Amino acid sequence: MTDARTTRLVRARRYLSAWIGFSAGGRFSQALATTIVLFAFGEPTVQVLVGPAGTWAVLVTLVVLAGLSLLGQRYRIEWHGVLPLSLIAFVAYCGVSVLWSEYSWVALRGFAETLGFVGLGLYLALGRDLVQVIRACGDAFRILLVAALGLEVLAGLVLDVPFPAFGIRADIAYGGPIQGIGGTRNVMGFIAATALVTFVVEYLTRSVTHWRAIASTALAVIALMLVQSPITGLAMIALAVAALAIWSLRHARPASRPVVNAVLATTVLAIGVVLVVGRARFLPEIGAAGGTSTRLALWSQIRVFIEQHPVQGWGWVGAWPTEPVVPYVTFVDPSGVRFTSGLDVVVDAWLQVGLAGMLLLVGAALLAFARSWVTATTYPGVAYVWPAAVLVLLGVTSVAESTLLHGAGLMLFVTVLVVSARRRSWRRRLLHA
Template sequence: MIYRANPPAVPAPLSRLFASPRFASALTLVIIGFAFGTTTLRALIGPPGVVGVLVGLVVLAAFSLTARRAGVDWHGLLPISIMVFVGWCALSVIWSGYPLHTISASLYQLAFTFLAIYIALARDTIQVVRATGDVLRLLLGVSLALEVLSGLLLDLPIAFLGIQGNIADLGPVQGIFGSRNVFGLISLIAAVTFTVELLSRSVRRGLGIGSVALAVFGLLLTRSPVILVVALFVGIAALALTWLRRTPAESRWRLQISLLGATVLTGIIAFAARGRIVEQLNAGSEFEARYTLWREMLRLATLNPLEGWGWAGLWPADVTPFGWLSFVTERLQTSGLNAFIDVYLQVGLVGLVSFLALVLLAFWRSWLLASDKRSLVYVWSPLVLVILLVTSAAESNVLVDFGWLLLLICAVKAAQGKSWRSLLQPSPRRYPE
């Protein structure tokens, strides 16, 4: 009789299943769909149900990554900036005034971090773009269908999903995403994704054109001044990338420096003229509410300037200081409506610096890849990062759920192509033929 010293942890048929490209493709679709649909899932199955689904996805991703480990490209993994920020958020449990919330928020963040790393390792960039496009086509279609049902057929709001049924008045609409700004943000990500799909010929021409039209229609129906400003930045970034990609390689660095200088100058001018810009966008009352919130957040942040109050992710309404901030603004706040101030409040100056390092490194690496690589699919990451970063001045979506997932996917993909650690690795030995 023969005894096997180390029996396999997973039966061979299951191992083949977890290692198969079809399983990775299907799991990627489910993960991205879950990340974009968390608001709806919380309304349908509650936070415990969302956590249960998240745990199940992490387990499946772990099995899949283990089964595929021999064929995974580990180059550039893991960006140190990600490890520093996530580690600091987890470490904040030591001084947090709400340790249980910090522990749960850190575990939630770590779960999405692992899922993002899995997608970045298991799928190529074009496969990530296709998966995102397939998910967003479905979610945008469902959102607009429910808006039509609510606003035209039933003439009743769908309260538990936050759908007010304003489509008869051409908006603003929220879809299944909870607010018009989030719907606009997702529509803009969809528009970029569908355009890259169309121009890279990864989908049929008719499907691509129809998808872009769907995203633009959803974007316009939100009537969100914030997202219109973000769309302007994305358009400028797309034109700059087109210019760079058509510039000869030997002259490209001069153009990069010129664009960087123009960006900094524009930022200074926009900051100086922010009051006039808000007035022209007719967003005065909304901006005043946000400004009141941000001013109070900054005041509270100065009480714990280096370490912050403790990581919380989505704000728990029943603890200090988040309950106080909702009281001051006379509305229930689930985030700081500004990712940078939100990070400063929760994890202090150390956390803010590490977060800025994460997003700026991810953007710079992905921008260089998009400038240098011939394939059009590399344009997707920097444009998505432009959307996330500019929107972060008015929303905190980049810190949780789909925003955090996309940020890390782009960061890991960019690190695989432009990691400084590749300079430390010995070049492959060449043998004479």
């Protein structure tokens, strides 16, 4: 009996070792990275198709496969000094907040989901180099855009019937807005905008053929035109300004870059002040007045609960739970539908993890943007522009949708954060000193 058990253990170890070796291979790792991006951005559709239990099963499976792949690559992954302390501190604080939450089970589930998407982001950043991450995102976005536009055409032109389960209203025949696989036009707009950036960088790095780049870019532009999202419109304006600034800095002399950065920062700050002061006239012009009034009403409700636990917050949940737990059950829009997020990353984070957690998140985001901006404007490789551009889109969208706190937004944020730290981490310099 002992010999039989020993034989089974030896065989199990051999199978596990063989699988780890296979999962560390280049083709499997790239396919896994593409699947991870597909799942993260298509999570609302996956939720509809297989339900919460099925979505959890997919998430856990991907995390396990990613862990095995990283285990197989452990000897060639340089991770010392790369994991940002700001990210570690924020995630740790979110975990600790579960202890004082009044909905411990819901908070624990939300933190487990957060750890899952953080793990997937770490896999993309550590298990793949930057060009491979961009290729994986490009392949995934092509599939997502084709699926989204296909569903919209089926609902709006072929059947002329909305798909409420997917959030599709079948308005494509009228020029939009479309919701695609995002559930809302703002989420779909973020997917299309990120896809456009990815496709352009893919072409500039010569990772795809000329015709594939043209077709992919056309898909992204069509989706952006059809979503009709004011939030996405603002994000694209910010992206255009950032792209022009990066191009100018990449072609400027190194000695003049600090001056150019100072001028750019002053200009952006001045524009921000003008927009805030003149928001009453500016927002109606872009069709965002209604959404802004809804957000202001929600934030005033949230402020009441923030004042009850201003420093430590109510406890981390990530995406707002559907269960009737306080305070989330009290946030209802004028039509009687419950809100699914705080519609602003800062307000949402302040409610969940208090002032301390919110400051940790803002600090991590600012540090990530500073590192990615310096890398994008100083390193010769065009691929390093992608992290900075993605952070611009993620930052502007998160001001109105809390995208950064959960799902694909959190995964993308972790990926960009670690990729940026790989070039700018002060701890790596200590190790090599």
